[in-house]
Amino acid sequence: MKLHATTTMALLLLFLLASSLQVSMAGSEFCDSKCAYRCSKASRHDDCLKYCGICCAECHCVPSGTAGNKDECPCYRDKTTGEGPRKRSKCP
Template structure:
């Protein structure tokens, strides 16, 4: 009997943890559901079109896009505020990660 109570308690905690992770991901994506993902390749192609290192820019942009489900519309720094998750992501060196 004690085993089943422990099992139910663990299962309950696992469900709560999964919900917290899911809500965290939705918040990071700017409140949009992760089920409706955008075309990261196309958005990043536009975003990196004027970059001096387009291949590197595109690769980094796609990583950020997949994490945030958002890419700023323009090619300048001014449009970064359109996607808070994208704009605030930092590298280990505390530099802006997303181009």
Template sequence: MKPVFATLLLICLVLISSFFDATVAGSDFCDSKCSERCKLAGVKDRCVKYCGICCEKCQCVPSGTYGNKHECPCYRDLKNSKGKPKCP
């Protein structure tokens, strides 16, 4: 019984570490894309925060610093609780 438990534990650790690596890589992508998108924003920290939320959900960020939301429909279609666009 102990070898089975040890094997399952090892498999779980490997799966968790691979998931963690994918999450870190995804956030690096979003950080770089959002800092580029928000570089001209008046309230940069808020822009980067909401852009990061949208990027994590949609896995894309439109090019440029404004507009071009047709490049990422998920990013374009996310709305806040008041029905206005969530993503900068």
């Protein structure tokens, strides 16, 4: 029984490690460096990097600074998570 629990925990840890590496390695050098700066002061750093990377890959731009300035990149500014009352900006 102990071996099964240990194996399960090891597989879970391996999955989590692989998932985090995939997010950090995804994207281009341009997006990775721009998003690293954009998210440097974010309280939810990992989420910020994830969504910034997605938006950068689709829009090929990231607004300057660590917040605001979204008018510099209309595609980035206009991406949303959905429609209706729960609609909000997708890109940090």
